[in-house]
Amino acid sequence: MKFQTKAIHVGSEPDPASGDAVTPIHMATTFIQPGAGTWGTFDYARSGSPTRTAVEKTIACLEGAAGALAFSSGMAATHCATMLLRSGDHIVAGSDIYGGTYRLLHKICDRSGITVSLANSCDLAALKSAIQPNTKMIWIESIGNPLMSIPDIAAIANLAHEHGALLGVDSTFTSPAILRPIELGADIVMHSATKYLGGHSDVLAGVLASRTEELHKQLYFVQNATGAVLAPIDSFLLQRGIKTLALRMREQSKSALEIANWLENHPAVTRVLYPGLKSHPQHDLATRLMGNQFGAMVSFEVRGDFSQTKKVCESTELFGLAVSLGAVESLIEQPASMSHASYDPAARAKFGIVDSLIRISVGLEDVDDLKADLDQAIKIALG
Ligand SMILES: Cc1ncc(COP(=O)(O)O)c(C=O)c1O
Secondary structure, eight states, X not given: OOHHHHHHHTTOOOOTTXXXXXXXXXXXXXXXXXXXXXXXXXXXXXXXXXXXXXXXXXXXXXXXXXXXXXXXXXXXXXXXXXXXXXXXXXXXXXXXXXXXXXXXXXXXXXXXXXXXXXXXXXXXXXXXXHOOTTEEEEXXXXXXXXXXXXXXXXXXXXXXXXXXXXXXXXXXXXOTTTOOGXXXXXXXXXXXXXXXXXXXXXXXXXXXXXXXXXXXXXXXXXXXXXXXBOOHHHHHHHHHHHTTHHHHHHHHHHHHHHHHHXXXXXXXXXXXXXXXXXXXXXXXXXXXXXXXXXXXXXXXXXXXXXXXXXXXXXXXXXXXXXXXXXXSSOEEEOTTTTTTTTSOHHHHHHHTOOTTEEEEEOOSSXXXXXXXXXXXXXXXXXX
């Protein structure tokens, strides 16, 4: 089966009892057992529930994973992955990661005695020199956030494995419709399924997909022990979203490329960061990894200071001023004051997350309307 067929049919098999053509929302938190000490397929909803199991099956299939787990948010999923580590262990993380992941690694994991070093995920030598004898995990994003850097996942997987570490890839920006990190050697794929997988800004969810059954079991143990599972209604919405994932990704990537090209020629724009542009430093690698779809996230810098940049973001009419991304509605934000506000200002400066940077999530609206909206906002803010 091809991707789009799997997205619709795997995990959505008709219910044998009722004939439901789509997976029903099973609300039960507990399940009647055949005998005392004889367990049925499900026993208690934290440990497993039919609607959640269905969407986990779909995602595992789309990622080429041994198994997948659905969580109550992307952060809950990432947190679960870090809980594989113990006090004294060390993580090497990409330097342009989601602000919430930065916060988790620096302000929560440290409480358990886990240390973190950041390194540019596009620079294999920098990653290598950040590795310590106690490094147990490398954590990168398939497209770095918000600078749109593209790491060489296969090379980083080799590096991690040579040092006995796991490679975790936050693949939120690409989704399995564009990139499947497990095929490239990653051990764990994480998604903020709140984004492209759900696709409609109406479900908060996270996913961990594992390369091996053994890893899947270890993560399942942590998830069940800590409890941040996805609710039945959210599992249903997530599975519904996934059915149109490939179509949305294709259209949104097309519009994003068109907008990135247009921005590159805009007089008020000084730099555009989009992997589909020839000017992108890792364009060739991106083409190798993603073919001709580069996702729908575009960052650009304007000729303005912090306040003028903020004003651009506040002046759009179609682009909603909001964090988050990956839905049918287009969104705009200023990383320095919004998604990456939880970075240390010094770290932001060091890694190039400048005040004049704007990040957009290109949705499914007509692309000409989107360009006109950005143009009028830039004119209001910058003249
Ligand atoms: C790349 C990335 N990873 C992880 C997360 C966290 O996911 P969630 O908000 O679903 O907890 C986000 C949220 O914006 C994100 O953009």
